[in-house]
Amino acid sequence: xxxxxxxxxxxYIDLIHGRKFNKGQRESIRxxxxxxxxxxxxxxxxxxxxxxxxxxxxxxxxxxxxxxxxKTLYAMFRNPDTKVAVLNEINKGLEDGMDESSxxxxxxxxxxxxxxxxxxxxFLKQDSYTDEYYGYIFxxxxxxESMKAIRSACMMEIxxxxxxxxxxxxxxxxxxxxxxxxxxxPNEVHMILEVTDKPDEFNTIVKGISLGLDDEEIKxxxxxxxxxxxxxxxxMGEVHDTGFVKKVxxxxxxxxxxxxxxxxxxxxxxxxxxxxxxxxxxDKDEQIDVFLSEAGKIKESRxxxxxxxxxxxxxxxxxxxxxxxxxxxxxxxxxVSEAYHIDQxxxxxxxxxxxxxxxxxxxYATLISQRETMTYFLNxxxxxxxxxxxxxxxxxxxxxxxxxxxxxxxxxxxxxYKDFYDIEKVAVMxxxxxxxxxxxxxxxxxxMAKESRKIRxxxxxxxxxxxKEGRGI
Numbered sequence: 001x002x003x004x005x006x007x008x009x010x011x012y013i014d015l016i017h018g019r020k021f022n023k024g025q026r027e028s029i030r031x032x033x034x035x036x037x038x039x040x041x042x043x044x045x046x047x048x049x050x051x052x053x054x055x056x057x058x059x060x061x062x063x064x065x066x067x068x069x070x071k072t073l074y075a076m077f078r079n080p081d082t083k084v085a086v087l088n089e090i091n092k093g094l095e096d097g098m099d100e101s102s103x104x105x106x107x108x109x110x111x112x113x114x115x116x117x118x119x120x121x122x123f124l125k126q127d128s129y130t131d132e133y134y135g136y137i138f139x140x141x142x143x144x145e146s147m148k149a150i151r152s153a154c155m156m157e158i159x160x161x162x163x164x165x166x167x168x169x170x171x172x173x174x175x176x177x178x179x180x181x182x183x184x185x186p187n188e189v190h191m192i193l194e195v196t197d198k199p200d201e202f203n204t205i206v207k208g209i210s211l212g213l214d215d216e217e218i219k220x221x222x223x224x225x226x227x228x229x230x231x232x233x234x235x236m237g238e239v240h241d242t243g244f245v246k247k248v249x250x251x252x253x254x255x256x257x258x259x260x261x262x263x264x265x266x267x268x269x270x271x272x273x274x275x276x277x278x279x280x281x282x283d284k285d286e287q288i289d290v291f292l293s294e295a296g297k298i299k300e301s302r303x304x305x306x307x308x309x310x311x312x313x314x315x316x317x318x319x320x321x322x323x324x325x326x327x328x329x330x331x332x333x334x335x336v337s338e339a340y341h342i343d344q345x346x347x348x349x350x351x352x353x354x355x356x357x358x359x360x361x362x363x364y365a366t367l368i369s370q371r372e373t374m375t376y377f378l379n380x381x382x383x384x385x386x387x388x389x390x391x392x393x394x395x396x397x398x399x400x401x402x403x404x405x406x407x408x409x410x411x412x413x414x415x416x417y418k419d420f421y422d423i424e425k426v427a428v429m430x431x432x433x434x435x436x437x438x439x440x441x442x443x444x445x446x447x448m449a450k451e452s453r454k455i456r457x458x459x460x461x462x463x464x465x466x467x468k469e470g471r472g473i
Contacts, residue, residue: 008033015046024052032059049080057087064094073100073107085114089121096125111140119147123154132160142168149177162186175202182210196222204229211237220246227253235270239277247332248273251345259328262321276332284335288359291336294326295356300438303364304374304428305448313356317349326352366409366430367438373410374426374440378449381423387412409434 011033016026029046032055037045045058058077067074073090076082086109093103098121106112106120123129123137137150146168153163158180165186166176172193179189184206192205201222207229208218213236220242221232236245251259263269279290292298295316302308317323324347330336331345340355361368380387387406388395394405400416401424408429415424426440440448 011039011042014039015042019048021048022052025050025055028052028055028059031056035059035063037062044078047080051084053084054080054082054087057084057091060091061087061094064091070094070100072104076107076109082109083114086117089114089117092118093121096121098124105138113144115144116140116142116147119144119151123147123151126151126155129154130160132164136160136164136168139168145174149174152181153177156181165190172197172199172202175199175206178203179206182206184209200229204233207233208236213237213240217242217245220249228256231266231270235273238274241277243334244277244280244332247345255345255347259324262324272328273332276329280332280334284339287333287335288339288363291326291329291333292356292359292363294322294329296322298360300364300367301440301444303360303367304371304438304440305451306371309357309360309368313353313360316356317352320347323347323349323352326356330355364430366434367428370407370410370428370430373406374428374448375452377406377410377412377426378445378452381445381449384414384421384423 008030012030015029015033021029025048029042032042032045037059041062045055045062050058061070061073061077065073073094076090077087086107090103090107093107102124103121105124106117112120120138123133133150133154137147137154142150150163150168158177162180163177166173166189170176176189176193179192180186188209192202195205196202204221205218208221211233213233217236217240220236221229232245232249235248236242239245260266260269263272276290279287282290296312298312299308302312316326327345327347330340330342330352336342340358342355377387388404391404391406394403396403402414402416402421403411405411411427411429413424413427414421423442423445425442426445428438428440430436430438
């Protein structure tokens with residue numbers, strides 16, 4: 001191993017001695033020596049006129065070919081003016097197993113650019129092709145993108161008369177061929193061309209047709225900025241609802257970016273939109289429940305306390321991420337957006353404070369209306385007999401439980417013990433036809449009573465001042 005290393009070092013010194021190579025060239029020469037080429041070959045590829053990349057390509061050539069079978073190609077490598085990109089395409093052809101005559105069909109620097117050579121080489125590499133396709137693709141005037149489209153059509157075995165019916169020099173030519181590979185008929189492609197000559201719009205229509213979208217659905221995306229087409233097309237392909245998707249399209253770029261960041265990925269954002277769409281077709285009450293759920297779980301029994309609703313809404317809107325999802329729900333849930341006039345996506349806390357308050361006041365109207373009754377009950381709960389006497393006609397008894405109604409929505413439950421009754425709970429009926437029940441346990445009632453007796457600090461100073469005034473202090 002050490003002897004080999006010494007031998008390579010001596011070869012390296014012999015090759016570079018007295019010659020002006022830069023660092024890159026010297027490194028390429030060392031790599032050439034390490035590849036195992038003999039000194040005779042090495043002397044052919046070591047020249048101050050070759051760049052380091054040229055030397056690297058020359059090494060590839062000698063590893064894949066012989067001078068005897070590739071004299072013309074060898075001459076191209078010997079020419080320091082041959083572009084490295086061209087040498088790369090020649091080496092790719094050799095590595096593909098092509099002979100010199102096949103490579104020279106495309107490796108013509110005076111005729112084709114390197115990007116065109118790439119497409120022509122890949123075309124020749126195919127198992128089969130027709131003379132018509134061969135004659136059509138070998139045209140120096142065709143851009144590499146058009147050559148790639150022709151090659152793709154050949155692989156898909158699209159009839160030649162179909163691809164030749166389009167203008168192959170048009171910037172839309174690759175898109176036209178792609179449309180054919182998607183199964184769109186040539187006459188339909190010509191019809192699309194009558195509608196637009198803009199690549200983005202053309203591709204949008206093609207993608208829409210391939211997803212089975214109708215004309216109205218496709219028109220949804222033909223906006224001036226044409227942003228996030230793939231995303232919106234995929235969404236339309238799932239929901240087929242122009243109204244819903246148009247709302248998503250109309251979300252501003254800044255808001256959209258923040259939404260995607262909030263969901264951590266565009267895929268998660270799309271999944272959430274599909275999740276929302278499922279709810280958007282439910283009845284109004286269900287949509288309201290979905291919207292409200294994004295604000296956080298509401299403790300219904302605490303709605304009987306003054307101040308709780310305000311606190312609940314403030315907490316819901318304090319968190320930016322929750323506000324963003326709440327705004328998205330309000331905007332996209334059809335029943336919510338119509339009922340509360342949310343015609344655009346926005347993060348206006350003042351507006352959503354009002355909307356949340358309106359939603360809760362409507363949904364829990366009957367429950368909230370019993371606040372005064374609850375206050376009355378708490379103030380008189382120390383004298384339960386008085387309350388019972390006021391509502392004698394409503395008293396019922398059974399299974400160790402005695403109940404009476406303060407009103408048609410407010411029912412008190414007393415539990416029988418050995419020699420006394422004590423408050424078990426309160427039940428408040430609310431909602432449509434009073435079909436929902438909010439139960440408040442005895443322990444909760446005690447907490448509410450205790451809370452109602454407190455004098456808040458922000459009022460304490462005022463009360464103290466009044467006491468002082470009354471005493472003439």
